[in-house]
Amino acid sequence: MRARTASYTTEFLEAKFTTMTVLEFTLVVWALSTLAGFLGALTGLGGGVVVVPALTLALGVDIKYAIGASLVSVIATSSGAAAAYVREGFSNIRIGMLLEIATTVGAVIGAYLAGFTSTHIIAIVFGLVLLQAAYQSVFKSSPEDAHPTESDKLGKFFRLAGNYPVKGRLQEYGVCNVPSGFSLMFGAGILSGLLGLGAGAVKVIAMDQAMKIPFKVSTTTSNFMIGVTAAAGAGVYLGRGYIHPSVAMPVMLGVLAGAFLGSKALMHVPVRTLRIVFGIVIFALAIEMVLNGATGRI
Amino acid sequence: MDDQHLENLIGHLLRAGVLLAAAVVFAGGCLFLAQHHSQLVNYKTFRAGAEQLRTVPGIVKLAGKLDSRGLMQLGLLLLIATPVARVAMAMVGFRLEKDWMYVVVSFIVLSVLIFSLMHAT
Numbered sequence: 001m002r003a004r005t006a007s008y009t010t011e012f013l014e015a016k017f018t019t020m021t022v023l024e025f026t027l028v029v030w031a032l033s034t035l036a037g038f039l040g041a042l043t044g045l046g047g048g049v050v051v052v053p054a055l056t057l058a059l060g061v062d063i064k065y066a067i068g069a070s071l072v073s074v075i076a077t078s079s080g081a082a083a084a085y086v087r088e089g090f091s092n093i094r095i096g097m098l099l100e101i102a103t104t105v106g107a108v109i110g111a112y113l114a115g116f117t118s119t120h121i122i123a124i125v126f127g128l129v130l131l132q133a134a135y136q137s138v139f140k141s142s143p144e145d146a147h148p149t150e151s152d153k154l155g156k157f158f159r160l161a162g163n164y165p166v167k168g169r170l171q172e173y174g175v176c177n178v179p180s181g182f183s184l185m186f187g188a189g190i191l192s193g194l195l196g197l198g199a200g201a202v203k204v205i206a207m208d209q210a211m212k213i214p215f216k217v218s219t220t221t222s223n224f225m226i227g228v229t230a231a232a233g234a235g236v237y238l239g240r241g242y243i244h245p246s247v248a249m250p251v252m253l254g255v256l257a258g259a260f261l262g263s264k265a266l267m268h269v270p271v272r273t274l275r276i277v278f279g280i281v282i283f284a285l286a287i288e289m290v291l292n293g294a295t296g297r298i
Numbered sequence: 299m300d301d302q303h304l305e306n307l308i309g310h311l312l313r314a315g316v317l318l319a320a321a322v323v324f325a326g327g328c329l330f331l332a333q334h335h336s337q338l339v340n341y342k343t344f345r346a347g348a349e350q351l352r353t354v355p356g357i358v359k360l361a362g363k364l365d366s367r368g369l370m371q372l373g374l375l376l377l378i379a380t381p382v383a384r385v386a387m388a389m390v391g392f393r394l395e396k397d398w399m400y401v402v403v404s405f406i407v408l409s410v411l412i413f414s415l416m417h418a419t
Contacts, residue, residue, distance in 0.1 A: 023335040026327070062344040072374050079380040080316040083309035089302065093388060097403050100385070104410040111414070158399070224384075228407065231381040235414030238378070239353070241346035245370035246339075249327040252374065256320055 020059075022246070029055065030250035037077065037258025042266060043278050044219070046226075047073055047255040048197040049133050052126060053285040056298055061247060063119045063126075063298055067196025068242030071230050073255035074198040078227030080256060081263065091220040092162045095175065095213065099185045100225055103203070104232035106189020111236035114194050123293030126195050130286035136201055137279035147173050147214050154178040155211075164217050173214050181211040185225075193233035196242075198226035304391045311387070312380050319376035326361075326369025333366055354418050382411050 020028075036050035048070035055066040085091055114122065151161045151174035160175035184206035188199040200222050207218035237243050292298040350356035351371050360368025389404035 020339050021335065022337045022339055023331060025339045026331060059341075061341040064344040065341050072377055075377050075381060076316055076320070079312045079377070079384070082312045082384070083306075086302075086305045086309035091305075093305065094400060097385075097388060097400060097407060100407045101403065101410070104407055104414075108410060108414050227381040228385060228411070231378050232411055232414045234378045235411070236417045238375070238415075239417030239419075241344075241352050243371070243374060244341065244347065245326070245351060245367045245374065246330060246334075247341055248374055249323050249330070249370045252323055252377070253320060253327065256316070 025059070026246070026250045029059070029247070030254040032058075033073070033251045033254025034258040034261075037073070037255035037260075038262040038265070039258075039274070039278055040255070041077070041259040041262025042269060042271060043137055043275055044200070045133050045137060045278070045282075046198045046200055047077065047258065048195075049130055049282055050285070051251055051255065052196060053130070053289055055247070055251075056123070057285070057288050057292065063122055064114070064240075064242045065244045065247045067114065067122070068237045068244060069248040069251035070196040071192075071234055071237055072243060072248050073252045074192075074196075074230040075227050075234065076252055076256045077259040078198065078223055078230065080259065081223055082227075084263070085220045085223055088165075088220065090164050090216045091224050092160070092213075092217055093221075093224070094158070094162075095160050095207070095211075095217075096221045096224045096228075098158055098160070098178075099182060099203075099206070100228050102182045102185035103189035103192065103225055103229040106186040106191075107193035107229045107232035108189075108236060110190040110193020110195075111233040111240075112193075113190070114237075114242075115240055117194070119298055120293045120296055122194065123289050123298040127286045127289030127293060129191060129195060129197070130282050130289060133201060134279045134283040134286055137275045137282060146212070148176060148212055150174040152176040152178075162217070164214060171214075173217065174212075176212045177210050181206045184210055189229055189232070192226075192229045193236070196233070196237075198230060200226050304387075308384060308387050308391075312384055315380040315383065316377065319373045319380070321373070322376060323370050323373030326366050326371075326373060329364070330366035330370060352418060354415070378415075382408070382415070385411060 032054045033051055036047040040047035051070045052066045055061040056063050149172050155175035155178055163170040163172045188202035192199040203222040203225055204218045207213040208215050350360050357371045357375055361372035385404055385408050392400040
């Protein structure tokens with residue numbers, strides 16, 4: 001029943017879509033992307049989780065164009081926010097750079113996989129990742145409280161320890177479990193390259209939960225890494241033709257504007273309520289993606 | 299120059315890079331809309347598209363001719379270049395600090411990024 005409703009909706013939208021002009025398409029995609037970038041910045045989940053389903057489900061755009069457009073917008077938000085994050089003094093460039101070896105290699109492999117994987121499978125995997133994002137949006141993972149001040153052996157070898165400001169004073173922290181963090185980052189890279197997302201959530205889990213790095217340091221370092229990871233996938237995407245200029249143009253401009261507005265609005269909105277609403281929306285999109293993928297419509 | 303100072307500078311350069319990229323994409327987008335606004339769109343089925351829009355030299359050449367798609371793609375290419383520049387600048391920073399281990403780490407990351415971009419040549 002659910003699948004049938006979904007297919008009626010899609011058919012209706014498809015009929016509308018085929019009569020769209022370039023101007024209409026650009027404006028609709030720009031507006032959707034601005035909203036996605038805004039919500040993505042407020043919830044910390046990024047714009048891609050809304051942009052890709054919106055383009056594929058509502059506008060009937062091939063998922064390869066959608067993930068291409070999403071991936072470049074990930075770079076825009078990451079690089080655009082770098083100055084703000086650096087000023088706060090939380091990010092740890094050594095941790096970021098070391099783990100970047102894993103995420104970039106993963107992203108190149110993921111981008112290759114996207115070329116060999118059928119769009120149905122990509123849609124289903126995307127839906128499953130959305131389910132996790134929806135869960136995380138509603139039940140925000142509680143930051144790990146216990147932080148070692150000393151690194152373990154490998155953490156010491158790579159000199160990953162650092163400090164960050166807490167209430168005006170510098171708090172020292174150590175880094176543990178580098179190998180498990182490294183393998184999780186490899187997985188984050190594959191997801192990023194396969195689905196055109198930043199996979200920031202997986203990166204934060206790898207640092208915060210596995211490597212015991214303070215939450216603030218994990219999220220800001222993750223932002224630094226997201227752009228570099230996405231760039232690693234983007235080269236392959238560009239060569240394969242996934243980055244279609246007239247699809248990516250409104251997405252990139254919209255997500256960038258939305259993310260900027262979102263970072264300004266962060267202080268003034270009820271984030272808790274927003275996360276729940278956003279979680280429900282993403283949950284619905286996740287189900288649609290899986291169903292459309294499973295029934296071969298995407 | 300200390301770590302924090304260098305990071306600050308890199309952060310501002312990156313933001314400038316993103317704004318420049320967005321400006322180029324916007325300019326190309328305006329031109330594209332002016333020329334093609336009433337055409338019907340079809341992005342339903344993926345096609346790799348013109349070779350010129352998939353390779354770095356091709357994009358630069360097209361953009362040089364002020365072709366709207368070429369300009370948009372050049373802006374996106376500039377955007378892709380910002381994280382690459384960031385890694386390169388970090389490598390220079392580690393080099394100045396004589397932190398050889400991280401010069402090597404940055405070099406590996408930079409190599410993977412360049413390997414990926416080789417797909418677009």
